[in-house]
Amino acid sequence: MEYRKSIGSTAFAVIAALGFAVVPLAHTSGYQIMLASHILVWGLFAVSFNMLWGVTGMLSFGQALYYGLGAYSVGLFVKHVGAGWFVPGMLVGLVLSVVISLLIGLLVIRVGGVFFTVLTLAFGQLAWQITFRWYHFTGGDDGIQGIIAPGILSDRIVYYYFTLAIVLVSIWLLRRLSQSPMGVLLRCVRQNPARVPFLGQSVRMSQLRIYVVSCFFATLAGTLMAGVDNSIHTDMLYWTTSGEVILMSVLGGIGQFFGPFVGAGAIIVIQDIVGARTEYWPLFIGILMMVIVLLFPRGVVGEFQALRTKLASDMGHAGG
């Protein structure tokens, strides 16, 4: 069963990757390429977030901090130093992400459960406040516009493949991590933290490790987004961004590795269709969140698999 499940999700990954690879080859508009880039970047963000929540059981409400950190590292380098500093900005952002997530991680994992969630939210809002107020450095509420990657990356299609390559490699790495002994340990941290010391492992250390890893990939997603939208805004650091990535994960299903990616795609497509027609997008996603939490806590992919298992066992009964 485990084996077949793994084949199923590998097949999903290959088909999805091929699908994204041919997007620019078909007769697509710049807008559709942008939409596909958004799905890729948010998909990476959601999958990295779910390593924390779905796998390890740490519901962070502050991942926007790292997403924004990535975007602002690129944006600030381009704004203050020059357009050629796009890629170095990405690297600096990733290094900063490791340092900051280590420091904040050491503080927030000392408290468990709900407190972890609440404190990550508080740190996220702190970062937002600083970015919002530090007008002459960050541009405050104006954000930063005109962020264009230099050289060959300035081409839309090249940048799309650049994004696709980074997202694919990152998701492959996260998938490897999730299936490694470390991944098993992380599930143990979620399901039975009291037993973790019996394995000679430390709950806190495992939590800190995955926190840093998850934040690293959230930052990476942020750096990519700076080049997709060519502009960044303080909203990327606001708590609603953290809420959105949670909604994507829970919509897709937090119990499956690719669930959050599916959720990200679904939310971005829905936002494209519904968001343009209503100013009450928050009301819509609020109700959506309520419906999922109350009625479909396993998410789209989780419910689909449950249905498939049920059908398979029904057919088994009919046949036997």
Add this chain to the structure above:
Amino acid sequence: MDFSFIIIQFISGLTMATLLFLVASGLTLIFGVGNVFNFAHGSFYMLGAYFAYEAVSSLHTNFWVGILIAAGGAGLAGILAESLFLKRIYGRSEEGGFQLLLTYSFILVIDDLVKIIWGTEYKSLLRPAGFHGSLEIMGLTLPLYNIAIIAIGLIVVVIAWFTLTHTRPGRVARATALDRETMAAMGVNVPLTMTLVFGIATALGGFAGALAAPLRSVTPGAGIEVIIDSLIVVVVGGMGNFWGAWLGALILGEVMAFAVAIIPEWASVVSYLVMVLVLIFKPEGLFSPRQLRTV
């Protein structure tokens, strides 16, 4: 920095502390009794402000009646939210995360409903008759309405303390916080207790929002600022700890009042620094007993 400046900022800090305490005590009460962290608590605060505005501007009630209507309305909204939605997911595995998400969805829904009903523009509520002026003591000018808020806050603290320690409902609430199963076995209607506690706590939040409305303008989105400040209060004071919430509110209110006067641009950042310091040195909160550390 002369003496009168210090006194005036101190009074302003006490006003802030009182409002923070009214919100944070409700938050801590819900957490203590029901083990639910109500992300949407700030939204009930905001609802209180709008209810008071509506009562005074269209029902033409007296200001103080409007405040009571606001508290009642917010409490009723809280009871509805708890009994229609939250109640359904008590006891589900990994309950904490989903409860948070449900209360998060309340924020989104309440915020937008407020925008639909009242629009996005600022609303203002005038101070009640007789509280426009200020009090002159020893050459100091103290705004009367702030003094009134502080006095009301003290009365609420005393009533809450008395209810929690000297009355049967208070004892039931505290006992439920300690052991739900035993209370149920003793014939206490635990689900009803949780609903009532939720209602009282959200009423306190709405009461605070209504009281604060003449000082701050009433806008949608006020809920999130308030919830962040009150969660800093409960982190500083210790979660689920009534007196901790009071002292946490006092500390944060005063720190914010002086920060606003000295470094207005960065005042909001200072309150987070208080939280970070507490987290570094005493993560369980200043006024909670030190807990055993796990590995």
